[in-house]
Amino acid sequence: MKRTLLVLVLCVALLATLSFAKTKIVYWQYYYETKIKTVDQVIEEFERLNPDIEVEHVNFPYENYNQKVAASVPAGIGPDVVNLFYGWIPKYVTSGYLQPLPEDEFSKAYFAENFFPFVGPGVNFEGKSYALPIAVRSLSLIWNKDLFKAAGLDPEKPPLTLNELVAYAKKLTVYDRAGNIVQAGLTMQPSGQGHQWIREVLIRQFGGVPYSSDNKMVMYDKTGAGADVLKFYTDLIVEDKISYPGFMNDDVTAFSSQKAAMTIDGSFRIGTLRNVKGLNFAFAELPSHNGVKSNFASFWANGITKNATGDRLVAAIKFVKFLSSEYVMDLWLKNVGELPANPALAANYYDDPTYGPFLKGLEYAHATFFVDETAQRQVIMDAVDKVINGYSPETAWKEMASEEQVVLDKFWK
Amino acid sequence: MTRSDRSVRILSYTILSVLIVVMIFPFLWMAFSSFKSTAEIYSQSYFPENPIIDNYQEIFNSSLFLRWLMNSAIIAIVTTISVLFFDSLVGFTLAKYQFPGKKIIFALIISTLMIPTEMLVIPWYIMSSRFGWLDSYWGIMFPGMMSAFGVFLMRQFMDSVPDDLLDAARIDGMSEFGIFVKITLPLVKPALATLAIFNFIGDWNAFLWPLIVSSTPKMYTLPVGLAYFSSENLMRWEMIMTGSTVSTIPLIIVFLIFQKHIVKGIALTGLKG
Amino acid sequence: MKLRQKKTMTAYLFLIVPLIFFIFVRFFPTIYAFWLSFTDWNIISPKMNFVGFDNFRALFADSVFMKSLWNTFKYVLYGVPLVLVLSFAISLLLNNIRKGQAFYRLIYVMPYITPLVAVSWVWRWMYQRPPVGVINNLFSFVGIPTQRFLFSMDQALIAIVVTTVWVNLGYCIVIFLAGLQTIPKEYLEASKIDGANRWQVLTKITVPLLNPVILFLVVTQSILFLRIFTQVYNMTDQGSGGPLNSTKPLVLYIYQKAFLSFEMGSASSATVVLFGIILLITLLQFRLLKRRVQY
Structure with a gap:
C-alpha cells in the first residue's frame, strides 16, 4: 500500500515537472x-x-x-x-x-x-x-596618436578648446596633389554623432539652449549665437576643408582605417576601436568653448x-x-x-x-528629449547638407528650426 | 565587300571593344576589391598588391552568409518549380480546352500584369501579418508562386502543339493530366527553359518584398543580407565586395550555361510583349 | 457529349488553384490597396476611418512627396533617352560585325542578370571620393577635378541613372538586335542601289521599321525607371534617398511611409498615384500601337 502510494506520488511529481513547461x-x-x-x-x-x-x-x-x-x-x-x-x-x-x-x-x-x-x-x-x-x-574626443606624431603634434596632448580643435584639425588634414582630402583632420558626420555634438554641445557653448524646458519648442534659433553654430560646423567642411560628411563613406570607417586623425564619438565605440589592429588612439573630454563644457548623454x-x-x-x-x-x-x-x-x-x-x-x-551632460530621433537627426543632417550645397548658414539654420518645430508639433498635438 | 564596309567594320570593333571595358570594369573592381586586405582596400590601390583569400574564408565561415545563400537557393528553386508547373498547366488549359468563361479567365489573369508590385506589397504585408506568414519562407515565396506573364507565354507555346497528338493520346486512354505531363510538356521544353531561367534570376535578385517580409537575419535572402552588411557597425567594404562577388557568381554560371535561352528569352519578351 | 463535359470539368479542375491564387494574391490586394488609400489606417491603430480624398490632398501638399514625384520623372527623363540611344547605337555597331557578335552581346547582357543590390554597392564604392573612389582616382589621373557624385545634390540622381543604364543596356541591345535582324536585307540592298547613304538608310528605313520595337522599349524602360527603388535604397546614405531627398523616388517614399512610419493609408494613396502613372503609359502604348496597325 505504502509502495503504491509512493509510486503514485512519484508519478504525480514527474507529471508535474513535465507539464511545468519553461x-x-x-x-x-x-x-x-x-x-x-x-x-x-x-x-x-x-x-x-x-x-x-x-x-x-x-x-x-x-x-x-x-x-x-x-x-x-x-x-x-x-x-x-x-x-x-x-x-x-x-x-x-x-x-x-x-x-x-x-x-x-x-x-x-x-x-x-x-x-x-x-x-x-x-x-x-x-x-x-x-x-x-x-x-x-557620453561623447568624447578620440584622437589617433600616430597621426598626431606624423603631423608634428604632441601625441599626448589633445586639443582642449574649440579653437585648438580647429587649429589641430587643419594641421592634421592631408591632401593629395589635386587637393583631395586623403586624411581628415576631424570627422564631420552629422548622421553619426555629429548631430548630437551640434545639438547639445555646440549650441550651448555658443550661448544657446536647444529646446524650451517643457521640450515643446525649438529654442536654438532664438537664443545664443544662433546660426553661428552651424557656420562654425560647416566652415570646417567648406572653408577649412578638414573633412566632409561621407569621407571614406562614414566616420567610423575613416577613423578605424586611420584616415581620420580625430573623431567625436560615443563610449559605445570603445570596444570596436580596441579591436582594430594597429590603431593607436586615446580619449579626451570634449573641447570647451567660452569656458563652457557640455556633453551629450x-x-x-x-x-x-x-x-x-x-x-x-x-x-x-x-x-x-x-x-x-x-x-x-x-x-x-x-x-x-x-x-x-x-x-x-x-x-x-x-x-x-x-x-x-x-x-x-557625464557630470555636465544633457540628455535630449527626442520625440522622433530619426526625424530630428535628419533635420540637422539636412541643414549641414544645405550649407554644403550653397545655402547660407542663416537660411539653413532658420529652416532647420522651423522643420524641427514641425516634428515637435506633430508629436505634441 | 567595299572598302567603306571594311572600315565601318573595323571602327565598329574598336568602339565596341572600348565600351566593353566600361561594361566589365565594375565586375573586375568588385572582384579585385574582394581580394584586398582591410588596410589595402582603404588606400589608393588598383590591383590587389598582396591578394588574400581571407575575406572568402571569413564569409564562408559565417553561418549567416551560408544561410542567406541557402535561403536564396530554396526560394528561387521552389518558386521556379511552382511557376513552371502552374503556368504551363494554365497555359495548356487555356490553349487546349473549350469551356465557358475561358476568355474572361484569360483576360483576368493577363490584366494583373498591369498592377505594379509596389502597389501590392502593402496588402501582402498586412495579409502576411494576419496569417502569421511574416519572417517565413512561405511569406517570402507566396506572391511569386505563379506569374501572369508565364501564363501568357505558355499559352502561346501550347497553342502550337497539334491537337491530333492530344486526341491520339486520348484514344490510347491516357488521362488528361497524363496528356499534359507526358505529351505536351516535352514539346514546349524551350519555352519552359526560358521561363525557368527568367524566374530563377528574378527570384534570386528580388529585393523589395524580401526586405519587407523578412525580419530576422536568419530569414534574409542574399540581396537583403548584402544590404544588411552595410549596417553602420559592420561596414567593411572588403566584405561587401566579397559578398557581392559570391552572390553574382551563381548567376554568371547560370548565364554562361543558358546564355542562348536568356538572349532568346529577352528577345521574346520584347517582340511578343 | 460526355467527352466534352468531361473536358470542361477537367479544365475547371486544372484552373481552380491558379484562379484562387490570382484572385487572392493579385486581385483582392489591388482592391484592398485602393480601399486603404481612402482610409487613415496605420498598422498600430485598431480602427480604420474612411477619410475620402484627404490622403491624396495631403500627399500633394507634402513637399517631400512632390519632390519624389518630380525625382521619379527625372529618372525617366534622363534614363530612358540615355539607355535607348546608347543601346541603339551599340546594336547598330553589333549588327555590322559578324565574328564575335555573340561574345560582345554576352558581355553587355551580364549586368542585367547581376543582383541589383550587388551592383548598387559596387557602384557606390566606385563613386566614393579619393583615396578610395576608383572613378575619382581615374579622373584625377587625367586631370578632371574630384566629383562628389552620390553626395552632391546635382549629381547623385544622375549617378544612379548611370548605374541603372549600365544595368539595362544589355536588355535593350538584345531587343534592338532582334529587331534589326528582322529587317529584310533586300530593303537595305535596294536602298543602297538607289544611292542612299548610310544616314539616309538609317533614318528612312531602319528607324521607321523599328518603330514598334522602339515604342516597346520606351514603355518598358519608362515603367522600369518609374519603379526605381533598389539602387536608391542601397546607394544613398542610410537608404534615405538623400542628400536632401534629391534622389528619393516615389517607391522609396512609399516604402518609408508604409514600412518605417507605418502610415498604410497614405502610403497606399501614393501607390495609387504610381499605378495611375503606369496605367497611363501602358494605355498610351496600346493607343499608339493600334494607330500603327490601322495605317
Whole structure:
C-alpha cells in the first residue's frame, strides 16, 4: 500500500515537472557584436539562476530595428523585452508597443538607489516609467596618436578648446596633389554623432539652449549665437576643408582605417576601436568653448512590450531587473565598454584613462528629449547638407528650426 | 565587300571593344576589391598588391552568409518549380480546352500584369501579418508562386502543339493530366527553359518584398543580407565586395550555361510583349 | 457529349488553384490597396476611418512627396533617352560585325542578370571620393577635378541613372538586335542601289521599321525607371534617398511611409498615384500601337 502510494506520488511529481513547461521570453536588441556576445553570456547566467525561464535572443541591424519592432509588436510575434534607445520611448509608448513598468517594483526609491539622476526622467513619459538602462553613454574626443606624431603634434596632448580643435584639425588634414582630402583632420558626420555634438554641445557653448524646458519648442534659433553654430560646423567642411560628411563613406570607417586623425564619438565605440589592429588612439573630454563644457548623454534601455502577459510578464520583469543588476553592468563595462548606469559602480572608474573622460563628461551632460530621433537627426543632417550645397548658414539654420518645430508639433498635438 | 564596309567594320570593333571595358570594369573592381586586405582596400590601390583569400574564408565561415545563400537557393528553386508547373498547366488549359468563361479567365489573369508590385506589397504585408506568414519562407515565396506573364507565354507555346497528338493520346486512354505531363510538356521544353531561367534570376535578385517580409537575419535572402552588411557597425567594404562577388557568381554560371535561352528569352519578351 | 463535359470539368479542375491564387494574391490586394488609400489606417491603430480624398490632398501638399514625384520623372527623363540611344547605337555597331557578335552581346547582357543590390554597392564604392573612389582616382589621373557624385545634390540622381543604364543596356541591345535582324536585307540592298547613304538608310528605313520595337522599349524602360527603388535604397546614405531627398523616388517614399512610419493609408494613396502613372503609359502604348496597325 505504502509502495503504491509512493509510486503514485512519484508519478504525480514527474507529471508535474513535465507539464511545468519553461516560460519562454524573447529579447530583441540591435546588431552590435560585443553586445550580442555579452547578452548571450548574461542570458546563460540568468537561465542558470531561473531554470524555469528560457530567453531567446534576437538581433537586427540598427537601420531597420525600429521598423522590425513596429512591424512585429502589433502583429503579436515580436519580443517580450526590447532594447530601445531612450529617445524612442515617447514614440514607442504612443504607438502602443510598451507597457509601463509596475510601480510597486520600480518605485522612485528604486531609481534613486540604482541609477544616475538623469535616468529617471529619461525613461519617464507622462508620469510612468517604461524602461531600465544597463549602461549610459557620453561623447568624447578620440584622437589617433600616430597621426598626431606624423603631423608634428604632441601625441599626448589633445586639443582642449574649440579653437585648438580647429587649429589641430587643419594641421592634421592631408591632401593629395589635386587637393583631395586623403586624411581628415576631424570627422564631420552629422548622421553619426555629429548631430548630437551640434545639438547639445555646440549650441550651448555658443550661448544657446536647444529646446524650451517643457521640450515643446525649438529654442536654438532664438537664443545664443544662433546660426553661428552651424557656420562654425560647416566652415570646417567648406572653408577649412578638414573633412566632409561621407569621407571614406562614414566616420567610423575613416577613423578605424586611420584616415581620420580625430573623431567625436560615443563610449559605445570603445570596444570596436580596441579591436582594430594597429590603431593607436586615446580619449579626451570634449573641447570647451567660452569656458563652457557640455556633453551629450544617452542610453539604451530595456522595456517590456505589450506582448508580455501572464507568466511571460513575470519572467520579463525578472529579466529586465537582472539586465540592470550590478553584475551585468560590470560585465557590460568590461566587454562592451559602456559606462555603468549605477553611479556607485561608476565611481570606481573615474581615473581610468579610457572611461575617465566619458564619466567626467557625464557630470555636465544633457540628455535630449527626442520625440522622433530619426526625424530630428535628419533635420540637422539636412541643414549641414544645405550649407554644403550653397545655402547660407542663416537660411539653413532658420529652416532647420522651423522643420524641427514641425516634428515637435506633430508629436505634441 | 567595299572598302567603306571594311572600315565601318573595323571602327565598329574598336568602339565596341572600348565600351566593353566600361561594361566589365565594375565586375573586375568588385572582384579585385574582394581580394584586398582591410588596410589595402582603404588606400589608393588598383590591383590587389598582396591578394588574400581571407575575406572568402571569413564569409564562408559565417553561418549567416551560408544561410542567406541557402535561403536564396530554396526560394528561387521552389518558386521556379511552382511557376513552371502552374503556368504551363494554365497555359495548356487555356490553349487546349473549350469551356465557358475561358476568355474572361484569360483576360483576368493577363490584366494583373498591369498592377505594379509596389502597389501590392502593402496588402501582402498586412495579409502576411494576419496569417502569421511574416519572417517565413512561405511569406517570402507566396506572391511569386505563379506569374501572369508565364501564363501568357505558355499559352502561346501550347497553342502550337497539334491537337491530333492530344486526341491520339486520348484514344490510347491516357488521362488528361497524363496528356499534359507526358505529351505536351516535352514539346514546349524551350519555352519552359526560358521561363525557368527568367524566374530563377528574378527570384534570386528580388529585393523589395524580401526586405519587407523578412525580419530576422536568419530569414534574409542574399540581396537583403548584402544590404544588411552595410549596417553602420559592420561596414567593411572588403566584405561587401566579397559578398557581392559570391552572390553574382551563381548567376554568371547560370548565364554562361543558358546564355542562348536568356538572349532568346529577352528577345521574346520584347517582340511578343 | 460526355467527352466534352468531361473536358470542361477537367479544365475547371486544372484552373481552380491558379484562379484562387490570382484572385487572392493579385486581385483582392489591388482592391484592398485602393480601399486603404481612402482610409487613415496605420498598422498600430485598431480602427480604420474612411477619410475620402484627404490622403491624396495631403500627399500633394507634402513637399517631400512632390519632390519624389518630380525625382521619379527625372529618372525617366534622363534614363530612358540615355539607355535607348546608347543601346541603339551599340546594336547598330553589333549588327555590322559578324565574328564575335555573340561574345560582345554576352558581355553587355551580364549586368542585367547581376543582383541589383550587388551592383548598387559596387557602384557606390566606385563613386566614393579619393583615396578610395576608383572613378575619382581615374579622373584625377587625367586631370578632371574630384566629383562628389552620390553626395552632391546635382549629381547623385544622375549617378544612379548611370548605374541603372549600365544595368539595362544589355536588355535593350538584345531587343534592338532582334529587331534589326528582322529587317529584310533586300530593303537595305535596294536602298543602297538607289544611292542612299548610310544616314539616309538609317533614318528612312531602319528607324521607321523599328518603330514598334522602339515604342516597346520606351514603355518598358519608362515603367522600369518609374519603379526605381533598389539602387536608391542601397546607394544613398542610410537608404534615405538623400542628400536632401534629391534622389528619393516615389517607391522609396512609399516604402518609408508604409514600412518605417507605418502610415498604410497614405502610403497606399501614393501607390495609387504610381499605378495611375503606369496605367497611363501602358494605355498610351496600346493607343499608339493600334494607330500603327490601322495605317
